[in-house]
Amino acid sequence: MTTAQMLATIAIAAAATILTRALPFIAFPAGKQTPPYIQYLGRVLPGAVFGLLVVYCLREVDVFTGMHGLPEALGVLVAGSTYLWKRNMLLSIAISTVLYMLIVNVA
Amino acid sequence: MxxxxxxxxxxxxxxxxxxxxxxxxxxxxxxxxxxxxxxxxxxxxxxxxxxxxxxxxxxxxxxxxxxxxxxxxxxxxxxxxxxxxxxxxxxxxxxxxxxxxxxxxxxxxxxxxxxxxxxxxxxxxxxxxxxxxxxxxxxxxxxxxxxxxxxxxxxxxxxxxxxxxxxxxxxxxxxxxxxxxxxxxxDGVHAGAWTGILASLGTLIVFGPDGFIIPAMVLILIVLTLTRTPVERALTAHDERGGDDA
Structure with a gap:
């Protein structure tokens, strides 16, 4: 690929990314009433999206070989339980990440 | 501005x-x-x-x-x-x-x-x-x-x-x-969260880690569209109880 073709490829990738982020705002501009169906989706989608993102992060975990996903399971449990206990996002993320790193590096 | x-x-x-x-x-x-x-x-x-x-x-x-x-x-x-x-x-x-x-x-x-x-x-x-x-x-x-x-x-x-x-x-x-x-x-109503987790896990098992995102999104949309009437009823009931929904 020439440098010009590289720049064009990066520009196209940038445009495609921006489109996925901006399309809802273009389709439902601020001045106009958003259809009730879209308002409904705007209310129920976030819960679904965070569920999707959790599964997305863990998609490569293989429960059949290696450590059988135990480090991930433990990390998720610790993150969740400490959050329920202290309601402190940073603390939960730090503790579970350090624990996870210890397990995968030492084990 | x-x-x-x-x-x-x-x-x-x-x-x-x-x-x-x-x-x-x-x-x-x-x-x-x-x-x-x-x-x-x-x-x-x-x-x-x-x-x-x-x-x-x-x-x-x-x-x-x-x-x-x-x-x-x-x-x-x-x-x-x-x-x-x-x-x-x-x-x-x-x-x-x-x-x-x-x-x-x-x-x-x-x-x-x-x-x-x-x-x-x-x-x-x-x-x-x-x-x-x-x-x-x-x-x-x-x-x-x-x-x-x-x-x-x-x-x-x-x-x-x-x-x-x-x-x-x-x-x-x-x-x-x-x-x-x-x-x-x-959230007072967990329809979205359940749909997200279950649809993603289901499509991950069927389509594998490299191809499940789009099927998961489609499934989430289908489920939340089909269940709109009961879910909206639950949301309204939650709001009327003075629920603090983000």
């Missing part, structure tokens, strides 16, 4: 920093990995920084790097990147109301809405007296700066750096777990 006084800006920046700390750790390391990967493909040093500035979407940048060493194919690039990032469509729908009336900041907020930035901006409680628009602006900006730094470091120092610390990226997983839980606690 009149620029708010400097002090208000600084206050918003200070308030926006703490929630981005997990991203600081995650993005620097992931960015270095992305930079090293691009270098290992033989790409020039400026490719990862340029991508981090104008694409700013982690997984897509890895794929674009591999495309840059293949024959030029703009249509395939467009479709592939659009599909990889299609989940952002859901973020926009969720943010339609929250980005209202933010003036010119809105354009950057939409541009910079990667997974992590969306999650923090959606979930964060903006402290009392802090401008919500500038808070979200700085969350987006800080996250992108971490990513640019990581990608640039990886591209320039490359294998010299060789910082491979196993498991740092678990910070991202933990972030989404905690935000999922936080959203669960705020």
């Amino acid at each position: 009149t620029l708010p006084p400097r002090r208000r800006l600084i206050a918003a920046a200070k308030a926006a920093f703490p929630p981005t700390i997990p991203i600081l750790a995650g993005f620097i390391f992931l960015g270095i990995t992305c930079g090293i990967y691009a270098g290992s493909l033989g790409l020039p040093w400026w490719v990862p920084p340029l991508m981090s500035i104008c694409i700013f979407a982690g997984s897509a940048e890895f794929v674009v790097a591999s495309m840059l060493v293949a024959p030029f194919n703009p249509i395939q690039t467009f479709i592939t990147v659009f599909v990889i990032n299609a989940r952002h469509l859901f973020y926009g729908i969720s943010m339609l109301d929250r980005f209202r009336g933010l003036g010119r900041k809105r354009a950057y907020l939409i541009f910079g809405m990667c997974d992590e930035t969306f999650s923090i901006n959606y979930a964060a409680k903006v402290p009392e007296g802090i401008d919500r628009g500038w808070f979200m602006f700085f969350v987006s900006l800080f996250n992108q700066l971490y990513w640019i730094c990581g990608c640039t470091l990886g591209a320039v120092c490359g294998t010299l750096l060789a910082v491979h610390i196993e498991g740092v990226s678990f910070a991202m997983t933990a972030l989404f777990v905690v935000i999922f839980l936080d959203q669960w606690l705020k």
Whole structure:
């Protein structure tokens, strides 16, 4: 690929990314009433999206070989339980990440 | 748009920093990995920084790097990147109301809405007296700066750096777990959360890790559309009980 073709490829990738982020705002501009169906989706989608993102992060975990996903399971449990206990996002993320790193590096 | 006084800006920046700390750790390391990967493909040093500035979407940048060493194919690039990032469509729908009336900041907020930035901006409680628009602006900006730094470091120092610390990226997983839980606690009705988890797990088993996102999105839309009447009834009942729904 020439440098010009590289720049064009990066520009196209940038445009495609921006489109996925901006399309809802273009389709439902601020001045106009958003259809009730879209308002409904705007209310129920976030819960679904965070569920999707959790599964997305863990998609490569293989429960059949290696450590059988135990480090991930433990990390998720610790993150969740400490959050329920202290309601402190940073603390939960730090503790579970350090624990996870210890397990995968030492084990 | 009149620029708010400097002090208000600084206050918003200070308030926006703490929630981005997990991203600081995650993005620097992931960015270095992305930079090293691009270098290992033989790409020039400026490719990862340029991508981090104008694409700013982690997984897509890895794929674009591999495309840059293949024959030029703009249509395939467009479709592939659009599909990889299609989940952002859901973020926009969720943010339609929250980005209202933010003036010119809105354009950057939409541009910079990667997974992590969306999650923090959606979930964060903006402290009392802090401008919500500038808070979200700085969350987006800080996250992108971490990513640019990581990608640039990886591209320039490359294998010299060789910082491979196993498991740092678990910070991202933990972030989404905690935000999922936080959203669960705020929502009186958990139809969305259940749909998201079950549809994603189901499609992951059927389609595998590389192809489940789009099927999962379609399934989520179908389920939430078919159950709209009962779910909306539950939401209304929850609101009437004075539920505190985000």
